[in-house]
Amino acid sequence: MSKYGIGQPVLRFEDPRLLRGQGRFVNDINLHGQTYAVFVRSPHAHAHIRSIDTKTAAAAPGVLAVYTGHDVVADGLGMPKANMPRKRPDGKPMFAPQRPALVVDRVRYVGDPVAMVVAETLAQAKDAAELVEIDYEPIPSVTLTEDTVKPGAPAVWDDCPDNISNFVERGNKAATDEAIKGAAKVIKRRYVITRVHAQYMEPRGTLGVYDQGEDRMTLYADVQYPHRVRNMLAQNVFKVPESKLRVITGDVGGGFGTKGWQYVEHRLTLWAARKLLRPVKWCCERSEAVMADEHGRDNVGELELALDADNRFVALRLNMLANIGAYVGSDRNLLSPFGMIGTVLGVYLIPKAYINVVGVLSNTNPTAPYRGAGRPEAIYLIERLIDDAARELGIDRVELRRKNMLGEAALPYQSPVGPFYDCGEFEKNMDMALKLADVAGYQARAEESKKRGKLRGLGIINAIEQAAGTAQPEYAEIRFNPAGTAALLMGTKAQGQGHETMFKQILNERLGIDPHDVQFIDGDTDRVAFGMGTNGSRSTVLGGSALFMAAEKVIAKGKRLAGHLLEAGEQDIEFAEGIFKVKGTDKTVSLKAVAMAAFNPTKWPKSGFEGGLYENATYLGEKDTYPNGCHICEVEVDPETGEVKLERYAVVDDVGTVMNPIGLKGQIHGGVAQGVGQILGEQVVWDRESGQLLTASFLDYTMPRADMMCSMEVKSNPVPTKYNPLGAKGAGEAGTVGAMPVLMNAVIDALAPLGVRDMVMPATAENVWRAIQAAKGA
Known part of the structure; x- marks a missing residue:
């Protein structure tokens, strides 16, 4: 087996240059004649703009232009819009207000861009x-999700007085209502999932360039979908052929979904560059990022779980409010949690279910996919509810899960709310995790904590997520050079996950090419023919499968030329580990030699052979994939201060075929850290009365630190799917999907002996202490 093939623990090829400071991020790109843009953003959550005076600013030293929304409108720039077929609960069409590049008359959240200065x-x-002098008339705002639909709440848009944008239903409402009505027991809970910001290592940036000679624009930007950004800008904003616009994305200092799409700064820097005939650069500063970016999560779910007399689940009903912010700039703002909430049934047999998600507008930044994009929220809801049910009914939470878990014999399984689980070993995952985490020894550890005056809690959850959506295809190309080396071009876009290493491993597995002989290319719409980019754990499943198919085409063409070189029939040639061989003989020729011959006409068959060796493939998955696993953690809580300390963490994951165990562990570690961050501190907060943003910097927004984490035990239980040639299910979001519910369950378990039954997220020391005091008072 090759040391670089699929499943091998290959160290990342990307790391040496990144660790030596040789990466090429947006801020590293600087061009001759470059200018700089700064945006003037609203300090108010909601206000009318009485006037904007730019005269003084325009006359300031070095200033080339000051633009307002009126300038954008005058030039006829288009605005992207949402196209998903949605309605409001009253049957009227979805209310989806488009997002202007610069606001003209009314700001609707703190950070809404009002003017652009270029100098x-x-x-x-x-x-x-x-x-820049702006005269604002502040008006009442609404920022808290639950407040948006209360009687008398301020309307974000006058044309939508109830702040309801749209809703989504799944499942059978009548059957679910009937099942709940006739159930032996019904457990009801309300869970609030807070809003967070991605807080990547490198804030967003963009450099717009216009070539007057070619009448062509080039955008350098740290985006996750370069081709889709190009298409959006060309078709919807500038209304030019796609050939008139190029998007280049180099290294990306973290994306997590928040850098996925087209932001207003992209179109504005391109627009300004075209007007000024000079490059225009904008790089977001850390203090600006929370105001400038889309956010994640932010919803309130009310659940009911019905059980029969034998404690088997019979029905689940979920009514959720999902805060989508002030604008719906594209379908992206509707994806989370609307598209992914179907996994709220988890890995359990729940025959009847109904989900109703209502998207509400607020005076906040738009929300969009953030690592997990609705799947962490879904598993948080069901796994919190199961723990609460077990506690309320006085039964063991592991046994309650085991009794209701989908067994291998039940798979494949069509969920009543949409997902189709094709394969998995859910109970085995849990059993492996129970052993890995030494749950049998937990009680002794809890007693030891008690002796030190601390409370110990145990969290156990089962997770599943919908990944690698089949709605969009992916592209790969293998392009050999006359010297026999190759270029690998991928339509996905790396943001730190290790794509170069993983794709080279797949290429090595199929073609036997030394990874050091392969040039990796992504993120350039002029060099890569097509691509849908990276999101939703799709890169391995869809991009890797496209690469697999392109490699098969290389082998097929190579066999024909190898047969000619070896004086044998094409049908007599076999290929393995980079070598073409005549069956039953020792006559061989390497793929590298065949590739070189493909560019030498003297070595081609006399007729019917097209020279060169470059193949591509576009792959569309047959069905979505469903990575799954079990997370177990232990925490220790100081009842005097409320401080929570993560003590132990174990994960058993099924991501299908494992490409690289080192990379997989890295993905899980990072995902867990982001889930832990949300539970222990991260939260975007506005003042409820004034709408003022209170967490705009790291002075107020709590980021997870190294001392919040603990050592992790990670094991794999791969059950490859048959719905793609690699058997992969996706791994990028698995850690976060499980981390949020397991950590909160562990905290509640630690506090349960004191009478605490619930607490607000995040589990900061203050919130934990207040929950303890409230329980004592009760």
């Missing part, structure tokens, strides 16, 4: 931005 230097642009 010779960044310092001059910042100074001039301070001189």
Whole structure:
């Protein structure tokens, strides 16, 4: 077996240059004649704009232009819009207000862009931005999700007085209502999932360039979908042929979904570059990021779980409010949790179910996919509810899960709310995790904690997620050079996950090519013919499968030429580990030699052979995939201060075929850290009365630190899917999907002896302490 093939623990090829500071991020790109942009953003959550005076700013040293929304409108720039077929609960069409590049008359959240200043230097642009005079008339705002639909709540848009944008239903409402009505027991709960920000290592940035000679625009930006961004800008914003626009994405300092799509700064820097005939650069500063970016999560779910007399689940009903912010700039703002909430049934047999998700508008940033994009929320809801049910009914939570779990004999399984689980070993995952986490020894550890005056809690959850959506295809191309080396071009876009290493492993597995002989290319719409980008754990499943198919085409063409070189029939040639061989003989020729011959006409068959060796493939998955697993963790809580300490963490995951165990562990570690961060501190907060943003910097927004984490035990239980040639299910979001519910369940378990039954997210020391005091008072 090759040391670089699928399943091998290959160290990442990307790391040496990144660790040496040789990466090429947006901020590393600087062009001759470059100018700098700074945006003037609204300090109000909701206000009318009485007037904007730009004269003083425009006359400031080094200033080239000051633009407002009126300038954008005058130039006829288009606005992307949502196309998903949605309605409001009253049957009317979805209310989906488009997002202007610069606001003209009314700001609707803190950070709404109002003006753009372009100057010779960044310092001059910042100074001039301070001189833009805007007369605001503040009006009442609504930022808290539950407040949006209360009687008398301020309307974000006058044309939508109830703030309801749209809704989505899944399942059978009548059958679910009937099952709940006749159930022996019904457990009801309400869970609030807070809003968070991605807080990547590198904030967003963009550099717009216009070539007057070619009448062509080039955008350098850290986006996850370069081709889709190009298409959106060309078709919907500038209304030009796609050939007139190029998007280049180099290294990306973390994306997590939040960098996925087209932001207003992209179109504005391109637009300004075209007007000024000079490159225009904008790089978001850390203090600006929470105001400038889309956010994640933010919903309130009310659940009811019905059980029969034998404690078997018979029905589940979920009514959810999902905060989508002030604008619906594209379908992206509707994806989470609307598209992914179907996994709220988890890995359990729940015959009847009904889900109703209502998207509400608020005076906040739009929400969009953030690592997991609805799947962590779904598993948080069901696994919190199962723990609460077990506690309320006085039964063992592991046995309650085991009794209701989908067994291998039940698979494949069509969920009553949409998902189709094709394969998995859910009970085995749990059993492996129970052993890995030494749950049998938990009680002794809890007693030891008690002696030290601490409370110990145990969390156990089963997770499943919908990944690698089949609605969009993916592209791969293998392009050999005359010297026999190759270029690998992928339509996905790496943001730190290790794509180069993983794709080279697949290529090595199929073609036997030394990874050091392969040039990896992604993120350039001029070099890569097509691609849908990276999101939803799709890169391995769809991109890897496209690469697999392209490799098969290389082998097929190579066999014909190898047969000619070896003086044998094409049908007599076999291929393995980079070598073509005549069956039953020792006559061989390497793929590298065949590739070189493909560019030498003297070595071609006399007729019917097209020279060169470059193949591509576009792959569309047959069905979505469903990574799954079991997470177990232990926490220790100080009852005097409320401080929570993560003590132990174990994961058993089924991501299908494992491409690289080192990369997989890295993905799980990172995903768990983001889930832990949300539970222990991360939260975007506005003042409920004024709408003022209270968590705009790291002084107020709590990020997970190394001392919040603990050592993790990670094992795999791969059950390959048959719905793609690699058997892969996806791994990028698995850690987060399980981490949120397991950590909160562990905290509640620790506090349960004190009478605490619920607490608000996040489990900060203050919130935990307040929950303890409230329980004592009760």
